[in-house]
Amino acid sequence: EEEGPIQDFCGDSDKNRVSMWDWFNKNKDKGINLSVDPENHWFNEDRRSYYRSLFKRHGIAFPSPYYALVRADSDYLGDLFEGKLTPYLSGIIDSGDYANIGEKKDEINKILKFYLINAGSGRITSYVSSIITSLLGDNDYTKASRIMHNCIKDPGKCYEQFRASKKYFTEIFKEGRIIVTPAWHVSISAALNRGLLAELNLINKHKGFVIYAGGDDLLAMLPVKEVLDFVKESRRAFAGNYNEKLGNMCLENGFVRFNNAYYPSLPVVGRSYSVIIAHYADPLSMVVNDSYNLLEEGKEIIKYKAKYEGDFKYVKKDVAIFRYQGLTSVIPLSLKRPIVSSTSDFSSIASTLDLISDLKEKIDNREISTSLLYDYENYKDLISSDNSDGHQIADSILKYWIKRNSQKEITVEFDKEFFDVAFSVSNNLINIPKDLVSNIVYTLRIIYGGEK
Numbered sequence: 001e002e003e004g005p006i007q008d009f010c011g012d013s014d015k016n017r018v019s020m021w022d023w024f025n026k027n028k029d030k031g032i033n034l035s036v037d038p039e040n041h042w043f044n045e046d047r048r049s050y051y052r053s054l055f056k057r058h059g060i061a062f063p064s065p066y067y068a069l070v071r072a073d074s075d076y077l078g079d080l081f082e083g084k085l086t087p088y089l090s091g092i093i094d095s096g097d098y099a100n101i102g103e104k105k106d107e108i109n110k111i112l113k114f115y116l117i118n119a120g121s122g123r124i125t126s127y128v129s130s131i132i133t134s135l136l137g138d139n140d141y142t143k144a145s146r147i148m149h150n151c152i153k154d155p156g157k158c159y160e161q162f163r164a165s166k167k168y169f170t171e172i173f174k175e176g177r178i179i180v181t182p183a184w185h186v187s188i189s190a191a192l193n194r195g196l197l198a199e200l201n202l203i204n205k206h207k208g209f210v211i212y213a214g215g216d217d218l219l220a221m222l223p224v225k226e227v228l229d230f231v232k233e234s235r236r237a238f239a240g241n242y243n244e245k246l247g248n249m250c251l252e253n254g255f256v257r258f259n260n261a262y263y264p265s266l267p268v269v270g271r272s273y274s275v276i277i278a279h280y281a282d283p284l285s286m287v288v289n290d291s292y293n294l295l296e297e298g299k300e301i302i303k304y305k306a307k308y309e310g311d312f313k314y315v316k317k318d319v320a321i322f323r324y325q326g327l328t329s330v331i332p333l334s335l336k337r338p339i340v341s342s343t344s345d346f347s348s349i350a351s352t353l354d355l356i357s358d359l360k361e362k363i364d365n366r367e368i369s370t371s372l373l374y375d376y377e378n379y380k381d382l383i384s385s386d387n388s389d390g391h392q393i394a395d396s397i398l399k400y401w402i403k404r405n406s407q408k409e410i411t412v413e414f415d416k417e418f419f420d421v422a423f424s425v426s427n428n429l430i431n432i433p434k435d436l437v438s439n440i441v442y443t444l445r446i447i448y449g450g451e452k
Contacts, residue, residue: 064223064224064450064451064452065279065280065281065452066224066277066278066279066280066449066450066451066452067221067222067223067224067277067278067280067450068221068222068223068224068226068227068275068276068277068278068450069219069220069221069275069276069278069287069288069291070208070218070219070220070221070222070227070230070231070273070274070275070291071217071218071219071273071274071291071292071295072199072217072218072219072234072271072272072273073216073217073218073271073272073295073296073299074192074216074238074266074269074270074271074272075087075090075269075270075271075272075299075317075318076090076095076269076270076317077188077192077216077269079095080188080266080269081180081184081185081188082177082180083175083177083178083179083180083184084098084176084177085108085111085112085115085176085177085178087268087269087270088111088115088268088337088338089107089111089308089315089337089338090270090315090316090317090318090337091303091313091314091315091316091317091337092107092308092313092314092315092337093107093108093111094316098176098177101176104176105176108176109136109173111338112172112173112176112178113132113136114338114341115178116128116132116169116172117129117132123147123151126147127144127147127148127151127165128169130143130144130147131144131165131166131169132169132173135166135169135170135173136173141162141166144162145158145162148161148162148165187264188266190263191256191263191264191265191266192215192216192266194249194256194263194265195216195237195238195265195266196213196214196216196218197246197247197249198234198237198238198242198246198247198249198251198256199213199218199234199237199238200213201246201247201249202230202233202234202237202246203220203222203230206222206223206226206227206229206230207222207223207226208220208221208222208223208226208230209221216271219288219291224277224447224450224451225447225451227275227447228353228356228357228360228447229357231273231275231320231350231353232350232353232354232357234271234273235271235273235320235333235349235350235353236251236346236349236350237251238265238266238269238271239254239265239266239267239339239340239346239349240252240253240254240255240256240264240265240266240267241253241254241265241267241346241349251265253343253346254267254340254343254346267339267340267346268338268339268340269339270317270318270333270334270339271318271333272295272298272299272317272318272319272320272321272333273295273319273320273321273333274291274292274294274295274298274320274321274323275320275321275322275323275446276290276291276294276323276324277322277323277324277446277447277449277450278450290323294321294323294328294430295321297429297430298319298321298330298430299316299317299319299321300316301425301426301427301429301430302316302319302321302330302423302424302425302430302432303315303316303423303424303425303426304316304319304330304332304421304422304423304424304436305420305421305422306332306334306335306336306337306421307335307336307337307417308336308337312420312421313337314424315337318332318333318334318339319331319332319333320333320353321430322442322443322446322447323446324445324446324449324450325449327442327445327446327449328430328431328432328442329432329433329438329439329440329442329443329446330423330432330439331352331353331356331439331440331443332352332421332436333349333350333352333353334348334349334350335348335351335352335417335421336348351415352418352436352440355412355413355414355415355440356440356443356444358412359372359412359440359444360444360447362410362412363444363448366407367406367407367408367410368402368405368406368407368410369405369406369407370448371405372401372402372405372406373441373444373445373448374445375401375404375405376401376438376441379397379398379400379401380433380435380437380438380441382394382397383397383398383401383435383437383438384433384434384435384437384438391416391419394419394437395414395416395419398412398414398437414437418436418437418440419435419436419437421435421436422434422435422436423435423436423439
């Protein structure tokens with residue numbers, strides 16, 4: 001039988017374990033000594049050595065006083081329900097651009113054409129391609145009419161169907177948006193529900209618990225050491241791509257599979273996260289408010305360069321924003337637009353977090369010293385400098401920086417595209433480094449700050 005504060009408090013109890021809830025209910029009619037402060041009794045400084053010895057005896061790690069509060073929100077979801085194209089080219093086309101749609105007509109026409117042609121399969125794709133090409137180009141519908149005639153032999157019905165489809169596509173390109181139907185809304189809502197179910201499984205896997213989950217919103221608490229993997233896996237699961245079974249779901253190539261039935265996910269829609277590392281003594285209401293403001297303001301005012309049609313252009317959203325005390329970092333969760341245009345693109349979602357996890361694993365295994373994170377300040381100006389030989393110089397300096405802080409020969413691969421990623425913040429509400437490598441290092445500092 002254990003000796004300690006539990007038995008002292010409960011008198012002659014012969015139980016090794018006592019439920020506070022059971023004890024309260026059994027004794028509520030007998031009177032409770034209100035002079036005892038429960039918090040002081042159970043958690044005062046004098047008890048700590050006892051708890052540590054008890055935990056050590058039973059092989060239980062002493063709980064960290066820090067936790068990660070994670071808030072997640074889908075990007076441009078309201079626009080998606082309205083058929084707007086902002087989710088596909090987030091930041092290149094923004095919600096406000098629809099007030100004067102003519103200025104972004106070229107980008108909108110390109111993504112609409114890509115979307116409509118790839119929305120079907122078989123013979124219909126050649127018809128859609130030819131009618132859109134005629135609509136946007138030479139206005140010669142001969143080829144489209146011929147394809148329609150091969151499918152519908154009756155001249156009257158053929159002409160009627162051709163006119164209807166021409167009117168349909170003309171309306172789409174005039175409005176610059178997809179025509180919305182009840183089925184469109186239902187499919188989006190169902191995809192969001194499936195995404196949340198996947199995330200709930202991931203929160204359980206990573207030893208966290210859900211505070212709120214509904215629609216496209218999520219608020220959860222997780223151990224700090226689990227939060228990197230959770231954000232990475234959550235983002236991939238939302239896109240419909242995860243390498244393990246989640247409950248009774250399999251996620252692959254943008255679809256959720258239940259048994260032998262496939263249902264669509266939202267692979268081209270971004271999802272943004274705020275991660276606040278907080279101490280248990282911090283006022284929870286302030287931490288929750290900070291997580292909300294950081295996410296809502298951050299994903300609007302932070303822009304970063306991502307690939308679009310072979311060039312790097314400023315985009316926004318689809319980010320994870322980390323904060324611990326006064327330090328903030330931003331990690332893009334996709335580095336191209338549209339986020340997914342082929343099945344090969346799924347592997348690049350949250351790939352920057354793979355690099356961060358790799359670095360952290362090497363530091364945890366003592367292959368690399370934690371001094372790496374602070375020694376970086378001596379090299380960051382050279383790594384982030386902008387010159388004609390920038391990539392080669394930065395790569396050489398990174399290799400030297402890692403070698404200098406390693407116990408043995410260690411290889412860490414930084415994708416050369418990382419050096420092209422630059423950040424821009426539209427006001428001073430959030431202070432972050434302007435290059436991706438610095439944000440990677442600062443993210444590791446934030447995580448280790450909460451693993452004390």
